[in-house]
Amino acid sequence: NRIPVPTRAGYTFAGWSPNVPNTMPTDNATYTANWTARDDTPYKVVYLQQNIGHPTYTVVDVETHRGITNTRATLPKESLRSYEGFxxxxxxxGTVLDADIASDGTTVLRVYYKRNTYKLTIDYNDLSTPAKEIDVQYGSTTSLHFGDPTWAGHKFKGWSSVPAVTMPAQDIKYIAQWDVDQHTVKFNSNGGVEEVPDQTLAYGKVAIAPVTPTKKDHAFGGWYSDSDLTQPYNFAMSVTSNITLYAKWMRGYTMSINSNGGTEISDQAVYEGTKPAAPQPPTREGYVFGGWFSDKDLTKGYNFTTEIVKGNITLYVKWVVAQKNTYQVRFYDEQKSEPIDQYVTEGGVAVAPEPTPKPNHTFMYWRDKEKRNQAFDFTTPIMRNYEIHTAWILNSYEVSFIDDGKKLNSQSVYHQESAKEPSSPTREGYVFKGWYSDSDLTMLYDFRAGVTSEISLYAKWAPKFTVRFDSKGGSAVNAGTVEYNAKIAAPASPMRTGYEFGNWYSDEDLTSVYNFETPVTTNFTLYAKWTPIFTIIFDRKDGSAVTDQQPVLEGELVSAPAAPHREGYTFIGWYSDEDLTNAYHFETPVTTNITLYAKWKVLYTVTLSSSHEVVKQTVAEGDVVARPDAVPPRNDGWVFYWWYVFGKPWEDVYNFETPVTGNFELRAYYGRPYTVNFESNDGSAVASQILGGVDKVKVPEPPVKPGFVFEGWYRDRRLTSAYDFDVKMSDLGIVSNTLQLYAKWLPLDNIETNNNDTNDSNINSLTDDKTVAEDSVVSLAFKSVMDSYIYDGWYADQKRTITMNFITHQ
Structure with missing residues (x-):
């Protein structure tokens, strides 16, 4: 009854094998515990999701299941949980989908969920910035990818739908929406009769030349972009800002002709600043036309190819008396295959013909073959033959450089020659990206191209963004500057005492790891994440050396060092308190600095001395001595009785369940052997028993004697003192080494029988019931006798289905 009921995690105790008797057996015996696996042993299923922008995972759900100890727990793929975006x-x-269910409930199945990526399409809708497609992890911050869209001549008014704060679990597209800037072109007619209406134009469009205004006594000279009338306006140029155009007027004058006796020529209207057209020369009988002169004395010839109108003009005709000689003036026009001949009477003047236009050139003047760089003077009296040729100059065009609607400068470039690229302008917060030939900034201008007309080139700018690094208490990290849509390089990791740098995060809550492959489209700040480094100190308590300190990141596990050694002690384990009451579990995540203390137990020596040998056992404090196997008898025949502690009374039997608290010696106690003989009194023979003083006589198989019923064993021949099998040999008080027991018999003639039939079975029964002590053996080894029947045996039930075993039935 002193054997405690054992316990075992995950199992239910199902008894001993073989069954343990209620009294101590006389020999050494081994009993093995039987166990039944529990069907409610717990195990866990842990679900982990990938963190944003990082290959680490965080537990999001934990399920507790129950199953049969040491059977296989399985998590079918088809029954896994589903999470949006994962x-x-x-x-x-690290994935564990099946494992044996550990008896201590430590089995864990693990399922990892990768964070899905979806396509984020950003269409800037500005004709110059291409749409971009970005693979973005579910739950990541989307604002990092949009930036602040800009488009010259437009105002950003938002996206086609309000962008989600974090990336949804689907592909998504956003389109930028713009309002086009409107500009006004005003016309200042500078005193013209008609008011010219304003024109309102969208950015980049061209103004339409209005109907030409009029002004009394003036000729319209064109529209100019400055009030000083120095810069003619080109109506092919895109409008990129509000402008005012100014009308230029030329005052009208009269050119009068005094033909000096020749045919009359009507007055002509001429305009200030222009070259008047030469009228058809008059004729006069007997004279030859000698040219136009600006004075009555005919000393100042008037050259229509060079003179500019500044006021009223009166011209006088010079006549030369006709001579007999006639000279040829031949005009060579480059655009004609044949020359033009004029025949001029000696002393007369030649008349300049109208030249045929030459593509991409401007006519300069007619020149004498012999004077290539000088205009021919058509007031020169012809006194010989002449060859006159056209002189042309290649057209030149204005190339204007426009920035934000303003002209920075311009170049005059000859036809088919290339403009020179000017030095790059600068603008705070922007990077100059080049000159473009259209106001929408879609066509980069090639400065190798030949110029064939007046053009305007527009500066394109890309925003320049600043990325700041908040090291959150770590060493300083300089900010970085990067162009629009470029990538910022990851800086060197900062340092911080007592911490390990984790990564750069795009939010101050440190939930979204920044991806340095992401194009930068706005100013932003990145934040450093730090993980505390805790120190684990090992106090070995006079044991051998182990790692003094171990640095461990927050949330990670301590690595158990090799067990230390200590002379005279055994190492029990590491404890988290100096009182050594709480054993430390190395699977516990670290959250603070820790000191771990070594726990030791003193080793004691227990000497076991018998007649045959001396054995020493090393036993840790609090443990128990291992009971030796059977001890053989002494050489003199005395048998082993028990162990006792040397120095204490020999009769104090040592209890092997006593915890050891020091060194001591156990000695074997021996006693003389006893022989127990069984006198069956003419019954069947019963074997003798040899026992020690602490032994009890074993109840033998009852003998059999025909015609008698066995009544029991007695200590005396007269059968008056029944023997008590529960008494030790040493307690019997016998002087000799032999004990004689005698069988008692009851003749069958003394047994009354009952001949009444019971249930028609005609079974006889005994009238003298046996009174038997609890836990002792029933001794009824007699046979019932009934005429005409053969005895079949005794049964334990009335239906005679359970055979009675008198040896084991207690």
Whole structure:
């Protein structure tokens, strides 16, 4: 009854094998515990999701299941949980989909879920910035990818739909919406009769030349972009800002002709600043036309190819008396295959013909073949033959450089020659990206191209963004500057005492790891994440050396060092308190600095001395001595009785369940052997028993004697003192080494029988019931006798289905 009921995690105790008797057996015996696996042993299923922008995972759900100890727990793939924006990755290292259910409930199945990426399309809708497609992890901050869109001549008014704060679990597209800037072109007619209406134009469009205004006594000279009338306006140029155009007027004058006796020529209207057209020369009988002169004395010839109108003009005709000689003036026009001949009477003047236009050139003047760089003077009296040729100059065009609607400068470039690229302008917060030939900034201008007309080139700018690094208490990290849509390089990791740098995060809550492959489209700040480094100190308590300190990141596990050694002690384990009451579990995540203390137990020596040998056992304090195997008898035949502690009374039997608290010696106690003989009194023979003083006589198989019923064993021949099998040999008080027991028999003639039939079975019964002590053996080894029947045996039930075993039935 002193054997405690054992316990075992995950199992239910199902008894001993073989069954343990209620009294101590006389020999050494081994009893093995039987166990039944519990069907409610717990195990866990842990679900982990990938963190944003990082290959680490965080537990999001934990399920507790129950099953049969040491059977296989399985998590079928088809029954896995589903999470929006995540996909289970059963191939990821660390995944556990099946495992044996540990009896201590420590089994854990693990499922990892990868964070899905979806396509984020950003269409800037500005004709110059291409749409971009970005693979963005579910739950990541989307604002990092949009930036602040800009488009010359437009105002950003938002996206086609309000962008989600974090990336949804689907592909999504956003389109920028713009309002086009409107500009006004005003016309200042500078005193013209008609008011010219304003024109309102969208950015980049061209103004339409209005109907030409009029002004009394003036001729219209064109529209100019400055009030000083120095810069003619080109109506092919895109409008990129509000402008005012100014009308230029030329005052009208009269050119009068005094033909000096020749045919009359009407007055002509001429305009200030222009070259008047030469009228058809008059004729006069007997004279030859000698040219136009600006004075009555005919000393100042008037050259229509060079003179500019500044006021009223009166011209006088010079006549030369006709001579007999006639000279040829031949005009060579480059655009004609044949020359033009004029025949001029000696002393007369030649008349300049109208030249045929030459593509991409401007006519300069007619020149004498012999004077290539000088205009021919058509007031020169012809006194010989002449060859006159056209002189042309290649057209030149204005190339204007426009920035934000303003002209920075311009170049005059000859036809088919290339403009020179000017030095790059600068603008705070922007990077100059080049000169473009259209106001929408879609066509980069090639400065190798030949110029064939007046053009305007427009400066294109890309925003320049600043990325700041908040090291959150770590060493300083300089900010970085990067162009629009470029990538910022990851800086060197900062340092911080007592911490390990984790990564750069795009939010101050440190939930979204920044991806340095992301194009930068705005100013932003990145934040450093730090993980505390805790120190684990090992106090070995006079044991051998182990690692003094171990640095461990927050949330990680301590690595158990090799067990230390200490002379005279055994190492029990590491404890978290100096009183050594709480054993430390190395699977516990670290959250602070820790000191671990070594726990030791003193080793004691227990000497076991018998007649045959001396054995020493090393036993840790609090443990128990291992009971030796059977001890053989002494050489003199005395048998082993028990162990006792040397120095204490020999009769104090040592209890092997006593915890050891020091060194001591156990000695074997021996006693003389006893022989127990069984006198069956003419019954069947019963074997003798040899016992020690602490032994009890074993109840033998009852003998059999025909015609008698066995009544029991007695200590005396007269059968008056029944023997008590529960008494030790040493307690019997016998002087000799032999004990004689005698069988008692009851003749069958003394047994009354009952001949009444019972249930038609005609079974006889005994009238003298046996009174038997609890836990002792029933001794009824007699046979019932009934005429005409053969005795079949005794049964334990009335239906005679359970055979009675008098040896084992107690």
């Amino acid at each position: 996909t289970a990755d059963t191939a990821l290292p």
